[in-house]
Structure formats: structure tokens, C-alpha cells
Amino acid sequence: MSNFLTTKWDVIIAGGGPAGFFAAIRCAELNPNLHVLIIEKASQTLGKVLISGGGRCNVTHACFDPAQLITFYPRGGVELRGAFTRFQPADTIKWFEERGVKLKAEPDGRMFPVTDSSETIANCLREAAKNAGVKVHTGTTLLQVEKNPKGGFKLEVRNEANVLPLQTKKLVIATGSDSKTREIVQSLGHSIEEPVPSLFTFNVNDKRIEGLAGVSVENVTLKMDSVTTRGPLLITHWGLSGPAVLRCSAWGARILFDKKYRSHLTVNWLGDYKLEATLEILQRNKEWTENARKKVATHPAFSQIPTRLWKQLAQFIGDKNWGDITKIEMRKLAEELTAGQFEIAGKGQFKEEFVTCGGVKLSEVDFKTMQSRKTNDLFFAGEVLNIDGITGGFNFQSSWTTGWLAGSELGNG
Numbered sequence: 001m002s003n004f005l006t007t008k009w010d011v012i013i014a015g016g017g018p019a020g021f022f023a024a025i026r027c028a029e030l031n032p033n034l035h036v037l038i039i040e041k042a043s044q045t046l047g048k049v050l051i052s053g054g055g056r057c058n059v060t061h062a063c064f065d066p067a068q069l070i071t072f073y074p075r076g077g078v079e080l081r082g083a084f085t086r087f088q089p090a091d092t093i094k095w096f097e098e099r100g101v102k103l104k105a106e107p108d109g110r111m112f113p114v115t116d117s118s119e120t121i122a123n124c125l126r127e128a129a130k131n132a133g134v135k136v137h138t139g140t141t142l143l144q145v146e147k148n149p150k151g152g153f154k155l156e157v158r159n160e161a162n163v164l165p166l167q168t169k170k171l172v173i174a175t176g177s178d179s180k181t182r183e184i185v186q187s188l189g190h191s192i193e194e195p196v197p198s199l200f201t202f203n204v205n206d207k208r209i210e211g212l213a214g215v216s217v218e219n220v221t222l223k224m225d226s227v228t229t230r231g232p233l234l235i236t237h238w239g240l241s242g243p244a245v246l247r248c249s250a251w252g253a254r255i256l257f258d259k260k261y262r263s264h265l266t267v268n269w270l271g272d273y274k275l276e277a278t279l280e281i282l283q284r285n286k287e288w289t290e291n292a293r294k295k296v297a298t299h300p301a302f303s304q305i306p307t308r309l310w311k312q313l314a315q316f317i318g319d320k321n322w323g324d325i326t327k328i329e330m331r332k333l334a335e336e337l338t339a340g341q342f343e344i345a346g347k348g349q350f351k352e353e354f355v356t357c358g359g360v361k362l363s364e365v366d367f368k369t370m371q372s373r374k375t376n377d378l379f380f381a382g383e384v385l386n387i388d389g390i391t392g393g394f395n396f397q398s399s400w401t402t403g404w405l406a407g408s409e410l411g412n413g
């Protein structure tokens, strides 16, 4: 302990998550003479890594074009554009491979360790930090930061019941979405975009989807306020989930927060089909003599809509055969298919990945170095910034990238 208190730290990193570890390892590897310390308030480091991706850790995404990669970030994409030209998923793969951890891509692009165990990632990071000479103190919470007039920082940390002073030349804040650290960040002259949840499912109580939990549609278009998203949709016991919904929650995070998670949702179950084109197909279906005596309810006109869902969407037509439906019914069905109106009645939890949007205002940070534009020698990395990605490994990727950039500057500086 005394060593920990008396050492003249070159770099202290607050937060032993993926961003903090990457910053620490990078700067210590670049400059082995630096005294680098991670302080972590929990009893163990890398807590979120361990529970991530359902215990498998979705480390990154197999998307190697920075211009395309940034489209997966509702907030932070613009700022990450340059950052990804310096450290992107291909570099993440290489970084882990060089340290003995192979990653594999799933068909949807998500990348996991071949062991399918998040412990592989946590162990690799801990080992790399140890090898680079990074010191780690768990159970140590950053409480306060004061800038020394002559440079460097005076920190106040809590370790068990004690409040202790620490000194460091440079400070990295990588405390994730921790609310208390935001006050510290504000005390250092930074503004905070108010944090609100991102990536959640929609609670929808509607007869048309009742009893259909588990039914999915491969490509829908959702419209909520000014937000439009596309992709697979999954019906759950409580409403709607799946990539299209999660994207909608991420891009609409602030709108939905302001509306207290109550809003209209328009669902195009046919993806990009327009009303008129849908009407034409329905009309052809009706005119097709073989169909005339088949029930509408049990004979969907579109193969992409599962029969159970079709039956409930077309419920208002009752027991009629295709040959007997009226023009008005056909239009109503086309409207139901291309612009079904639903009410979001609350937000559910997406268990695999929980993310908040909000954090340190991005214009106050230099994304070449991750250094504060407000306070010298202060750096930020990871989710403490107003950056968030959609599900699929993008959130870890922004932590690896921003941590690596901060570490590079600290190690070279």
C-alpha cells in the first residue's frame, strides 16, 4: 500500500474496463520506463467483459472499412472516422492474435474468441498488463481530482474505509457510464451530454402479435418519429425486439427518453415494399384462380411473413377466401403490411448488451490523442465519452480504439 501511495505515477488510469486496460497496456508497452497504475473501484477488473456477449464476449465486428464502420454508431461516428483509420477491427484481431487469442467471425459479422469464453479476453488483457509492468489496484475508487498549478494531478481515492491521496503526471478517465465520475469530469471543465439508455427492446401490447413470441421476420422497416431502421425483427412475450428494434432504440434513444418511452411505431413487415406494389401483388393473388377458394388467413401472399403472423395481421378479413375479399379489405391489408401502426408502451431490457448514450461532450476531446481540449494532461477513453454503437461488437471496438489512441499518445509523449 505504501508503495502505491508514494510512487510518483506517470499515468493513472481510472477504470479497469476494456478502455482503461487498452490505454494502460499500450502506453506501458511503448515506454517501459513509465509508472502506470490502473485504479478500479470494483473488487475485480473487467467486470463487463466477463458478462459480455452472454459470457462469450463479442470483441469486435468483421467490418474493416472505417467509412462503413462509423455507420454503426448513433453517436460518435463522425469523431471515430479518423480514429478508425489508426486502430480498427483488423488491428483488434491482430492485437489479440499477437497475444495468443484467436478470434472468429460469425456469419452476421460478430467476432468472438474461438474459445467462446469471455474469460479468454479478460485473462489476455490482465496478462498483457502484467507483462507490460502495469500496476492494478482494485477496490480503489476515484473520488476527486485537482489539477496541480505546476502540472499533473492530485487525486483523492477511497480504498476500503480510507480516503487516500495520489499524485500523477497524466490522468486517463475510463470509468464507463459511472454517474459519480461525471461530476469529477465536470469539475475539470467538461460538459456532459445527459446519459440515457440505448439498445433496448420495445414493450408493445397488441392483439396482432399476441401469442407469437419467438416469431421473426427477416427484413422489416421501422419508423419512429424521425428515425427509420431496417433489419430482422423478433416478436417477444412483451413486444418487439431484434436488430431493427435495437437500432431504432439506439438512434431514437433521446427521442424515446423525452417521450417517456411511449411513441407510435410504424412497421413495414415487407421491408421496402410500397403500398401500391403490395396492392398489386394482393390483387394478383386474388385473381389467380387456384387461389380463389383458399382462405386468406392460412395462405399468405408473401413468403417472408410467417403464416402465424400473417393470420393475425389479416385477422380482420375473417374466414374469407382470396376470391371473396373486397377492394377495401385488400387496401386495408396492404396498409397493415406496409405501414402497421403500433404503440410503444415502454422499454424492455436487452439482456445481451446494455449500453447508455451520453457522456463527455465529443467536441471537447481531441480524437487524434483522446486528450482533453479543456485540461492539459487529461485523457478520456471508452464509454465515458458520448459514444455508443449498436449491438454486434461495436461498443468494445470504440473502447479498444479510444484506449489505444490515448495509450499511444501517453507512451510517445
Ligand SMILES: Cc1cc2nc3c(=O)[nH]c(=O)nc-3n(C[C@H](O)[C@H](O)[C@H](O)COP(=O)(O)OP(=O)(O)OC[C@H]3O[C@@H](n4cnc5c(N)ncnc54)[C@H](O)[C@@H]3O)c2cc1C
Binding pocket: 014, 015, 016, 017, 018, 019, 020, 039, 040, 041, 042, 045, 046, 047, 048, 049, 051, 052, 053, 054, 057, 058, 059, 060, 140, 141, 142, 143, 174, 175, 176, 177, 178, 180, 181, 351, 352, 353, 354, 355, 381, 382, 383, 384, 392, 393, 394, 395, 396, 397, 399
Ligand atoms: C451485459 C452486457 C453485455 C455486453 N456485451 C457486449 C458485447 O458483447 N460486445 C460489445 O461490443 N459491447 C458489449 N457491452 C458493452 C460494453 O461492455 C461496454 O461498451 C464497454 O465495457 C465499455 O468499456 P469501458 O472500459 O469504457 O467501461 P467499463 O467496461 O464500464 O469499465 C469502466 C470501469 O471503471 C470502473 N469505475 C467506474 N467508476 C470508477 C471510479 N470512480 N474509480 C475507479 N474505477 C471506476 C468500473 O467499475 C468499471 O470496471 C455489453 C454491456 C453489458 C452491460
